Amino acid sequence: MTADSRTLTHSRVLRIALPIVLSNATIPLLGAVDTGVIGQMGDAAAIGAVGIGAIILTAFYWVFGFLRMGTTGLASQAYGAGHKAEVAALLSRALLIGGTAGLALIALQIPLFHAGFYVSPASPEVESLARDYLSIRIWSAPAAIATFGINGWLIAQERTRSVLMIQLWTNGLNVILSVTFVLGLGWGIPGVAFATFLAEWAGFALGLYLCRAAFRGTAWRDTARVFDRARLGNMATVNGDILIRSVLLEAIFVSFLFWGAGLGDVQLAANQILLQFLNITAYALDGFAFAAEALVGQAVGARARPALRRAAILSSLWGVGVSALLALAFLAFGGAIIDTMTTAPNVQDAARSYLPWMVLAPLLGIAAWMLDGIFIGATRTRDMRNMMAVSAGIYFLIALPLMSLFGNHGLWMAMLISFVVRGITLGLRYPSLERTAG
Secondary structure (H helix, E strand, C coil): CCCCHHHHHHHHHHHHHHHHHHHHHHHHHHHHHHHHHCCCCCCHHHHHHHHHHHHHHHHHHHHHHHHHHHHHHHHHHCCCCCCCHHHHHHHHHHHHHCCCHHHHHHCCCHHHHHHHHHHCCHHHHHHHHHHHHHHHHHHHHHHHHHHHHHHHHHHHHHCHHHHHHHHHHHHHHHHHHHHHHHHHHCCCCCHHHHHHHHHHHHHHHHHHHHHHHHHHHHHHHCCCHHHEEEEEEHHHHHHHHHHHHHHHHHHHHHHHHHHHHHHHHHHHHHHHHHHHHHHHHHHHHHHHHHHHHCCCCHHCCCCCCCHHHHHHHHHHHHHHHHHHHHHHHHHHHHHHHHHCCCCHHHHHHHHHHHHHHHHHHHHHHHHHHHHHHHHHHHHHHHHHHHHHHHHHHHHHHHHHHHHHHHHHHHHHHHHHHHHHHHHHHHHHHHHHHHCCCC
């Protein structure tokens, strides 16, 4: 494998990016189907239980999102360097980390669930039902987290169609089983939980099948290589930096919701709706950021600086184009989107008044999104961690003063400023990334 810059084309970027965009599009659909299926029971407590249970588990799984990103960066570099044995060994390490993390969640489920309900309190009835749901779903944690590593490994080799297959298989099976267990067999909340449990293990099994070429050799079970202290230490450093970076990013969003809630129920509801615009933006741009991760990582592994620069430019050009289209779409159709999300006139009016920030968000955030992908591919995770710390620090410094001056507009202003700061600071570190690549 050589990372020749002449082979990096727009069509290659799109082949990587579009399956991820399609894969992301199925994520909201799954939640909607689960809610709709359990809603047929006519029990508000059951709907709330599934909702809060899913949120708690998603929060626990989110902590291990570093496994996807770190695996992509390391595996893409090994792939670009032509180190096939190390590519296979990285898959084994990712599977071991994911499986161990899942087993740890199972072992610690009682205190973790207690903490989850402490942070997200619910009525006794809802909490009891949610615990029933969680006590079943937690047993697929090893599969769910290990699949993060599988996805990262596949993305590193530009096999995003395989990632799409895993997502479609998992989500499709989940929908079919949910309908069968709940509406057909009348299993209620346990039925929804069992459906997801089985679907996540089935998705993991498909992922292993799609990675079967790695298991044909011996490198994947070469314990000396898999457990090499230096390589494990490097993987731990990369994943640790990404984890800290992600925690800081989550702190921004959690504080945003907390401070927004202090402005009143209407402002809180409006912010919840507008955050969906940010989710849409992230889902649409993820594909191009992932393309940057894979192509930049391969170029770094091949020590091909021209290929690195071309990969960064091509993927970013598509990212900029998509962000501009999103901004135009939000400008033209944002009001209609808000109206479909809520029928409350006061919430509609409030959300519309803050819609200009959503129009600006893709344009002001594109540099941060794309540079994240570039730096992940280069495994310059220390820079990612440090620049996120800078942007988070500025956000926390300015958010409350801006809120006191401009209310909720000030809160959104602080959020977007944090995006801009992250993009600028990472951009300033990019020349160093290029210098060390060749």
